[in-house]
Amino acid sequence: MRNVLAILIPAGAFSRTEAETITAGKSLAAQLGADLSVGILGPSDDSFARECFAFGAKSLTRVEGLAAYQSEAYSAAAQQIAASVAADVILFPSTTYGLEIAPGVGYRLGAAVILDCVGLIGDSSGNLTITKPVYGGKANSELIARQGPVVIAMRMRSVAPGEKQDGATGEINTIPAPALSPRTQILEHTTEDTGSGPKLEDARVIISGGRGLGNKENFVHLEELARLLGGSVGASRAACDQGWVPATLQIGQTGKKVAPDLYLAVGISGASQHLVGIAGARHIVAINKDAKAPIFQVAALGVVDEWQALLPKLVVALTEHKARNS
């Protein structure tokens, strides 16, 4: 029988990231006929624990005295938790920290490691079927793990958080933080100023710009639209590489995975590596001067035009629409 463990690395209060990791673990555990344990790395409070139980954790392990993130301390703690619950399927979040420690933990546990997965199914004999997009999202690889320990990180926003059962409880264990002398230290953390809108991962509306925007200044047009619609500005890798917007706004395979109701792509060709990041978007709308741009293959609505001509008129039309409906 398999033992499933979901490792959480809280960045403050319980967030959608934790809900996704627990939900993935919970449904897998149910398919395998097992229970889900959760391991929390780093400081967390009782309301965090309540949320873990509400989303389906059966037991929970905290680490006493584990301070702010440090890769080696967190890796060692994850390994100790895994050993204490005899876990052989371990899920990590696909955050910077999660992706940093998951492979090393897997390596030391002698586990197969698969990151950035979008599908995870178990059966009653303990086999796992794992789906991982490859070739920049142009293909899916389906992998079967039959036996032995497995470390998995699900892609962000590929799991819809499950139903909550408020009031659910479970066992809470505490282990001491492992003693070691870390060889890395985080000296400073600066939050990138990404405008006034909500976090990209949570935004209902995203106005995104690509190489077609031509320069940094032109992003003000997208900011204006974002303000008008209560959304946030995102970008393609090409726009980030040019330094027009911070790299933290990059959406795609190696950027943010987003799931807005409206994703407006302006001057973005729609490379598969970009589309990977917007697979969860409800409605994609594209503005591109090239009718053959691949973005139109995934868009619900498209306008073939230069953004320079269209955007000013769009701002006017939206403002009028807002005035009519308020």
Added chain:
Amino acid sequence: MLHLVVCLKQILDPEIPPADFKLDPSAQRAAPTASLVASIFDENALEIALQLREKVGDARITAISLGPPSAVDVLRKALSMRADDAILIREEDFPGIDAHGCARVLAAAIRKLPPADLILCGRETGDWHGGLVAAFLAAEFDRPYTNFVAGITKEGDHFHLRRQTEDGWEIVRSAAPAVITVTNDDHNLPRIPKVKDNMMAFRKQIPAWTASDLGLVPASVAGPNSKLEQSRLYVPVVDRKCEIITGDNAEAKARQLVERLAALQVI
């Protein structure tokens, strides 16, 4: 002197349009319908190694690639970007190699070189997107590992790594020797080689190390990932119809678009 080792992989051009992407009849990998290029983040890694050498002055950069004979092109490009040395490791000697095996083979090669102060890899390859080899290398060598680095400085005997997080940047102070992965930002776009450096790179000898050069028995390098069975590789079908908004001019299109957005209840 600092010794920086950059690991580069040759892959099918990841930027080809989806319509040109085909699977190999074996259905276990992509068909060779595109040209071969260096995996983009590996070039970002080489770029920040070059920048670090420019800052510290006294450093040597070795580019290594585990790959088929054609991967020598990636190494020539690395030399023309001004890596000092390049080494090819014959991938044919290690059929069906997994991420663990890859790390073990690269580690064996790196052990033959002067001691490496820093090993740099791209954050993930542009074909299989494994994101594992660098972390496995760090585990092989028992060295500190930091991911998603976009810039490096040397401070005393430590590295200061500028690392991307979800919401911004961190400065991670890391003891040397260290292993890192590199992500893109506007400061590490791979430089364009100069013509004279292209010519120099063309003349340079690139050794091709074999399994026996590395003292490895191919069957013994595989790790747990080799036990995973790829049951299916397929191109997912996207079946969406795009409604193209028409109109005589931009204003008409904009009005039409707003109407349609309102109908979708997203504005």
